[in-house]
Amino acid sequence: MSTNRFDHLSLVMADAERSLEGLKHSLQGGSDDMMQGALHCRDLSGALSILGLDTAAGLVDDVARQMTLGQPSVIDVAYGLLPIIGQAIKDIQLGQVPNAEVQLKVWEPWMARLQVLVTRDSTSLSNFEAVMPKAVGAQLVGAADPGFKALRLKGLNLIQNARIVNQRDDERTVRQMDALLSELQDWSLRVGQVPLAQMFPLSAHELVDIWLDASLLDRVDPLRDFGAKAESIKAQSRSLTIYMDWVAPSLTHEDYVQIGECLKKVAGHIKRTPEGFRLVFPSSLTRMRMMPFMHKNQRYVAAAGQFVQFQPDSEDAGFSGTLMLRAGIDNQNLQVDRMLPAENMNVFEVPEGIQRPEGVSAVALDGTGEIYYFLGPP
Numbered sequence: 518m519s520t521n522r523f524d525h526l527s528l529v530m531a532d533a534e535r536s537l538e539g540l541k542h543s544l545q546g547g548s549d550d551m552m553q554g555a556l557h558c559r560d561l562s563g564a565l566s567i568l569g570l571d572t573a574a575g576l577v578d579d580v581a582r583q584m585t586l587g588q589p590s591v592i593d594v595a596y597g598l599l600p601i602i603g604q605a606i607k608d609i610q611l612g613q614v615p616n617a618e619v620q621l622k623v624w625e626p627w628m629a630r631l632q633v634l635v636t637r638d639s640t641s642l643s644n645f646e647a648v649m650p651k652a653v654g655a656q657l658v659g660a661a662d663p664g665f666k667a668l669r670l671k672g673l674n675l676i677q678n679a680r681i682v683n684q685r686d687d688e689r690t691v692r693q694m695d696a697l698l699s700e701l702q703d704w705s706l707r708v709g710q711v712p713l714a715q716m717f718p719l720s721a722h723e724l725v726d727i728w729l730d731a732s733l734l735d736r737v738d739p740l741r742d743f744g745a746k747a748e749s750i751k752a753q754s755r756s757l758t759i760y761m762d763w764v765a766p767s768l769t770h771e772d773y774v775q776i777g778e779c780l781k782k783v784a785g786h787i788k789r790t791p792e793g794f795r796l797v798f799p800s801s802l803t804r805m806r807m808m809p810f811m812h813k814n815q816r817y818v819a820a821a822g823q824f825v826q827f828q829p830d831s832e833d834a835g836f837s838g839t840l841m842l843r844a845g846i847d848n849q850n851l852q853v854d855r856m857l858p859a860e861n862m863n864v865f866e867v868p869e870g871i872q873r874p875e876g877v878s879a880v881a882l883d884g885t886g887e888i889y890y891f892l893g894p895p
Contacts, residue, residue: 533564533606541599548589555584556692558595561602563858566808568609569827572620573602574859575755575806576628583631585700594631601627616826628753664707664728695884703757703861706730706801713752713759716741720750727754729800737798739779743772747793756806757861758821761796768794774846781845784820784893788843798822803864807881809857809889810840815874816889818862818881819851823893827856844894860884864891 536557543554558581566574580598583591601623608615615623710728714721716738744750747765754760768776776796777787784805785798799805799822806821825841825848840851862881867873879891 529564529567530606530610533561533568536561536564537599537602537606540595544592544595544599547592551584551589551592552693554592554595555581555696558584559692559696563860565602565605566859567827567856568606569829570605570609570615570620571808571821571824571826571859572624573605575758575821576624576631577602578756578859579628579631581696582700582703585696591631594627597630598627628755662708664710667707668704699861699884702804702863706757706804710800717744717750720744720747723749723751727752727759727800729759730802733783733800733802736783737779740776740796743768743776746772754800756821756859757800757804758806759796759798759800762790762793763796764793766793777845777847779845780822781847782894783822784844785822786843786845788846804861805864806859807862807889807891808840808859809883810851810853811855811857812851812853814854816857816887817853817877817892818889819892821859842892862889864893 540554540557540561543550543557546553558577562574562578562581565571565577577598580591580595584595605623707728709731711731711734712721712724713727713729713734714724716734717724743765744763746767747763749764750761752759752761773787773789773794776794780787780796780798783798783802785796787794787796799820807818808821808824808827809816809818811817819840819842823842823844825843827838827840829838830852837855838853840853840856842849842851860883862883864879864881866879867877874890876892877890878893881889881891883889
């Protein structure tokens with residue numbers, strides 16, 4: 518890919534390099550400049566997602582989240598990522614866009630390292646992580662709920678940081694405040710959520726700190742019987758999205774199709790891997806990671822749980838690129854005018870009687886209140 522042929526991609530490339538340099542400068546200030554570093558990480562994550570490096574974008578977004586929370590160990594991870602991200606950007610400039618599986622192999626060790634280091638900083642949450650609560654269903658959530666405890670611990674600090682930031686008056690402050698409030702929204706999802714380990718108790722030791730809405734757990738309950746056939750199940754949660762790896766050679770093609778149908782209904786997908794299968798789906802259907810884009814002057818989003826890759830196209834094609842999605846086991850390619858940075862958004866039903874484009878199931882709101890049509894499950 519020649520970025521000179523894509524003005525918008527040239528700008529995104531410049532944004533990525535600028536954000537990477539800003540992050541490098543912020544890291545030199547240590548823990549005192551972590552909030553500034555978080556802002557650079559947010560910018561960098563958005564640029565990387567547009568360049569097709571979504572796995573790296575999710576990792577950098579997680580780094581931004583930990584910086585916002587003031588976790589000191591994340592600085593070591595961020596330092597280690599600098600040269601690797603820099604090389605990835607250079608590869609993109611040379612037209613080398615790795616597929617999702619290759620990206621995962623490159624970035625997965627860093628995801629694991631980040632999780633280990635952050636765990637050392639999170640002693641105050643150790644009791645919360647060890648608790649496996651029962652599904653609350655329609656019961657009222659009480660103060661003993663692990664999600665409530667987590668929100669209380671993190672929410673108080675986030676709100677305090679927001680109040681401190683609010684004393685300043687500049688554009689950077691507005692963005693910093695938005696990052697803090699977005700973080701608070703993400704943590705609010707923990708209230709009333711249940712552990713994924715509840716569905717796969719034999720693999721509970723590999724499903725630590727993986728939470729999802731109780732209603733969503735009910736919708737993916739068909740996975741329980743299929744998972745019983747798996748030799749091993751591992752999972753991790755990144756940016757409100759759950760990634761599960763199954764080693765399950767005994768699953769038939771019919772099983773594969775049925776799992777795909779289940780995940781398609783919750784904005785997820787399944788694909789085959791050398792070892793078995795990878796299942797991807799959101800941790801909530803009310804707030805999830807979204808991939809925004811423009812098409813015919815209208816804003817749309819697709820769930821990150823169905824995102825595969827963005828492939829830029831030639832300048833004379835009449836559109837900026839092709840968005841590759843996978844719903845269940847079905848692939849879909851969309852020609853889009855422009856990709857926008859990935860973002861966590863709240864999702865709402867479209868009121869009855871309101872006209873909507875074909876395939877639109879709901880609407881999503883970004884941090885500024887902009888409305889996007891959501892191409893997701895009915």
